[in-house]
Each structure stands twice: as C-alpha cells, then as structure tokens.
Amino acid sequence: MTSPDVAAPDWPAPTAAGPLDATVEVPGSKSLTNRYLVLAALADGPGRLRAPLRSRDTLLMAQALRDLGARIEDDPAAPGDWLVTPLPLAGPAGATAGTATVDCGLAGTVMRFLPAVAALADRPVRFDGDAGARVRPMGPVLAALRDLGVEVTEHGEPGHLPFTVAGSGGVPGGAVDVDASASSQFVSGLLLAAARFGRGLTVRHTGPTLPSLPHIEMTVAVLRAAGVEVDDSRPTIWRVEPGSIAARDVRVEPDLSNAAPFLCAAVVAGGTVRVPGWPASTTQPGGLLPGILEQMGATTSLDGDVLSVSGTGVVHGVDLDLRAAGEIAPTIAALAALGDGPTRLRGIAHLRGHETDRLAALSAEITRLGGQAEQTADGLVITPRPLHGGTVRTYADHRMATFGALLGLAVPGVLVQDVATTAKTIPDFVGLWDGMLA
C-alpha cells in the first residue's frame, strides 16, 4: 500500500551501457511560458500560447493568473495550447471583495513576476509557497513596490514570503531603484507589468553584480514583441513606456536549460544526442551551451533546427564564468565532477538563493559520492576524484535531481532521492531519460 506520507523510493539512476545515439524532444521553456502567460494576462485582447511548458512552475503561474481573474483554458482544437483571456483590470471602481491567494510553490518566476501584477488588481493578494520558497530572497521586489506607493504587508520573515500586496486597481509608476544582485527576476518582474503603470517605469539596478542578464534581455524581447516600447540602451537601466500590450499568438521554444542534462549525457557517455527545435537565435541562457560543451571536449553542430552534441566520454576541466547562465551550473558541475582536471565555476553566488543553496548542495553531494568540491565566495572549485555510488540528496531542487542522473550515467550505484522533483520544470523526466538510453 502507498500513502502520501511515505516518501517515494530513491530512483536508481541508470548507467550508460555504451555510447548514446538518441534524439530527445525537450518540452517548452519555463521562462518563456511564464513570461508569455503574464503578458497575455495583461494584454488588450485574447491570446494563444502554442506548445507551452506544462510543468509545476507553469501550472502554478496559470493558476495564479486565474486566481487574479484571467481565463486560461485548453484549446480543444489544438491539444496542448493555452487560450488566455486577460485580467479584467477593473480599476478601483470595480473593487472585488475578499483576498485572492497565490500559491508560488517553489517557482521564482511566480513569486517575483506576480507581485507587480497583483498591485494592478482590484483587491488584496496574498502570496505564499513551499517551505523552501519562504527562504528565497524577495526583499528588493517588496521594497520597490513600496517605493512605488504600493502597500505590502509581510506576514513572516521580512523580505520573504508570505506577504500581501494591496492591489488598488492601478500603479502610478515612474522610477525605482532595485538591487538585483540576488536575482535578475527582481528586474524582470517589474518590467513585465510596467507598461500597465500610469507613467510606465524606469528601473535602475543598484547592486554590485547582475546575474542572468540573458533573462532580462528575454523580458525586454517579449515586451517588444508585444508592442511595448522599452529602452535598454544604458547598462543596468531599463525604461518601459506606458501603453497597451498586444494580444499575441506565440509558439514557445524548447527549454534549452532542460535540454542540458540530455546533451551533457553524450559528453559523459560518448556518442551523440540531438535536440530538435533548437532556435537559430535565442535569449535563453541555454543558448550558451554549445560553446561551453565544446570547451569541455564535445563537438556540436546545428543542422537546420537540430542541435547535435557528440562526446567521447572524456570531459575537460574548465574555468567558467556562469553569471549569465546560473541555472545550468548544476548540470555543468556534474560534468566537472567527471572531468580530467579541476574546474572553477565563477559568478554564481546568487545560486545560494535558488531552489536550495545550490553551492552548498553541489559541494555536499559531490563530496558524498567521493569527489571534491569546495565553495568559493562566488562559485565552486571541483576537483575530479574517482566517484562511488550512493544516494544523491536533491533538496526539492529539480536541477539537483538531473545532476544526480548525469553522474549516474558514469558511476554505478547512484540513487537519486525524490526524482519526482524534476516535475518543477520537466514533465516525465524519467521517461525522457530512459527513452534516451533505450
């Protein structure tokens, strides 16, 4: 008998029997799906998302927008697509009684993108999420909203979930400073709603470092594609003009960061893995993967829209600044632990505020399997050692689970705790992984 109180058994990560020869269809991008959903909910008419990601993070975003008053429905004529009818945005005169609630789960995009949208709502909106979400940094978002005249009440640790945003039907906008050194999502969340502010918004980043710049560029690109005027000509300052957001019919690119473990499998096991639907140009940070994997010993080619990565099983150690692409760091760390020399990963101090403290988690789990990995002020130094089997702890972090799967290809006896946590961004990770190895 199973009971929800009984933890699922650890997943025995399969070892690779030989070189790979596989094509893997990777589901849609989390970051694009959740941006398109927000913009569709703020648009001036009904829109459509084609091939959106349907995973925990995007289902939470869709549900949250429904809870705020949008309609998001499956299209019976095109299975998988979402039809979006925007939020009413009634203004103060149309104020609705009662508090709406938003469940953020562990999704950074939900907790950082929706408070500014909630400020436009016609009632208070209470935000909360998983236990792990309550320790993720939120302070700069809440401070920025308060600076813009929005009332925010915190219910727990200051600067963290849970909190309530008192939606009052509109935000005057203007200009705001935000320290986004802990997450680029602080900037993206303000920019996504800003065209709906009375005077638009100028956001100025004030912190010492800025992670994940491609994700901010992605925000600017999706806004411009929806007809919003954005000036990003000055480094770390963004200006969004007030105006309407065009209703769109958009197709979501595959999630290139979720393609990473599959592509890296070819580097670890040898052989070739292909991912179709690879965009010719993209703002996804996973677009940096081919270059990184070549440095680590792979060969890559883009034939039409199919990216192929081939490896020999030999992985080179590297010195990499991953500031622009922190979300692929756990995957690169797995490669590094199997490398032929030390690897230094830099520019990723902000990973301490991801789904878990990823620098601590990666260091602990590499060490648990017999490897060597030390934290630095802004990253990791990984020195390959012969690894042995053991149980990889995943800390509710989808990328720690795929990290464990990748190590398991080369190291017999690796078990991955709570592999179901991959559902945060990949439906059926185990099925896709087994399919790649079949």
Ligand SMILES: O=C(O)C1=C[C@@H](OP(=O)(O)O)[C@@H](O)[C@H](O)C1
């Ligand atoms: O805007 C986005 O969609 C994201 C931005 C990045 O966040 P950080 O800047 O907090 O790393 C990235 O790591 C996350 O997976 C998705």
Ligand SMILES: C=C(OP(=O)(O)O)C(=O)O
């Ligand atoms: C950091 C990540 O997620 P989130 O959007 O929750 O910040 C991630 O997916 O690696």
